[in-house]
Amino acid sequence: MLCRVCPDHGAFQETIWRGKPDFETWRRPKTPVTGLKTQTSAERGCPNDCGRCPDHGQHACTVLLELTTLCNLRCPVCFANSGSLEDTPVPADTFIERMHWIREEAGEVVLQLSGGEPTLYPELAPLVKEGLKLFPAVQLNTNGIRLAEDFQMVQELAEAGLSWVFLQFDGVSDQTFEKIRGRALFDIKMKAIEACAKAGLSVVLVPTVAAGINDHEMGELFRLALSLGPTVRGVHIQPMTTSGRNPFPGSAGRLTLPEILTKLHEQTGGLVRPEAAFPPSCEHERCSFHLRYRRKDDGTIVPMGGESECCCKTTDVPLSAEETAEGRRRSVEVTLNSWQAPAPKPLLGIPMSGQTNAFDEFIAKARQEVFSLTCMAFQDVWTADLARLRGCCVHVFSPPDKLMPFCAFNLTSADGRPLHRRG
C-alpha cells in the first residue's frame, strides 16, 4: 500500500503492488542522471514545477506530441479527456518547429504522435516524414477507426515511413469495447490491422485493462496478437488509472503489475511465465515489466534470452547515473528492434558473401519472430509517487516549451481537475 497524509484532508492509502513477484524482490534502483536540459526551476516542489525541472532524474526515451484534441470516439475512459468536436487546428509548420525543439531538448527519442485522435489531423503523413528526419522512430497512437476506413491514409503513412502503429485494442469482445470505448469496435480494429498488414506497417496492440471489466480477456488477446504476427509485433498493456475521464472507481478496477503477470500466466496456460519478466533499465522499477520472445511458426514462444532465467537484472545495487542514462539508450534501441516492421528484403542491393548471408538471414528471421509483451503502470492521483515521476522517461510536450513526465502531465484531482493539462 502507498500511504500518504495530507494536512488538509487526512490519511490516504492505495494498493500499488499485490501478489507475486514480491514487492521486495522487484528491484532495479537507479541513480538519477545529471546534466539534463531543463525548462523550469524547482520552486514549489514535485509535481508542481513540471517540466522538466532540475529534480528530474532520467532522460526521455519517448516524447508525445499531441496533434489535436479532436476525437472520433467519446470513450467513457480517457486519460486525455479527449472527444471534443471542435478544435483550433495548429499549422503543420508549428508542429515541425516543436519537433525541432523536442529534438534539441530531449535528443534521440521515439516521437509519439498522439491526441485526441491524431489521424484526424489533416497533414499527418507529412509530419511523420518530417519527424523521421529528426528521430529514430515515429509512433502513431490511434484508435484505428480512420485506418480501417481509409486505406489511402494507411498507404500514405507507410510511404512516409511510419515506424509502427500503437493501436488501442482493449480486448477480444464487443462487450469490452462497449464498456471502455462506448462502441462495438472489434471488427473495426481487425480491419485496421488488416490494412496495416497490406501496407507493410507494423502494429502494437495496446489494451487498457481494468479488473472486472476486461482483465479476463488478456490471455486471449495475447494469443490473438501472436497469431497476427509479424504485423502485430507485441502487446503493450496499460492498467487503467483514474486520470482524466473515468467512470469506474479507481480502487476497485485497479490492477498492479504482478496481478497482470499472474492473470496472463493463468489465462495463457502457462505460456507467459512471470519469472521471465524483469523490471526496466530505463524508467523507475515500479513502472513497468517487459518480456521479449521469439514467436515460432507452430504458435509457441521462446523467451528471447533462452530458457535459462537470469538474475542479473534484479538487484538492490543502484545503477550508476551513467548506467541509468545507458538504460534510456537501450530502451530506445530495444523498442525499435521489437516494434519496427521487419524489412521485407534486408539484402536488397547489397552484395553479400556467404558468411554475411548467414548472419543476415538470421537477423531477418529474428526480426520476423521478435514479439514483445510489455506493461506500463501509469500513475494517477491515488498512486502518484514522486520518485517514480522523477525517474520517468515518457514525456509529453506541453506547449509552448515544456517537457513533462506523462503521469504528471495527465494528473487530475479526485474531482477531475487537471494539474497541468490544458484544453
Place this chain on the structure above:
Amino acid sequence: MKAEVREIKAEGWVCGKCQEPLRQLPVEITYMGSSFQVELPRCPVCGFTFIPPDLAYGKMREVEKLLEDK
C-alpha cells in the same frame, strides 16, 4: 547502416596451437539461446575458430543488438 564485410578465407591461416592449416568449416553460433550456423576458418583438430574483426564489429554486433534486452 549495414557495413560491407569482407569474406575471410581459411587459406594462409594456421592454428597457433596445433600448427594445422585452418579450414572453412561450419560453426554453430549461439547467442542467448538463439543459434544459427555459419562457415568460418576453423582448426580441424582443436576447433579453435578465427572470427575476423569485420565480422565481430559488423554483423555479430548487429545480432547482439537485436537480441539485447532492456
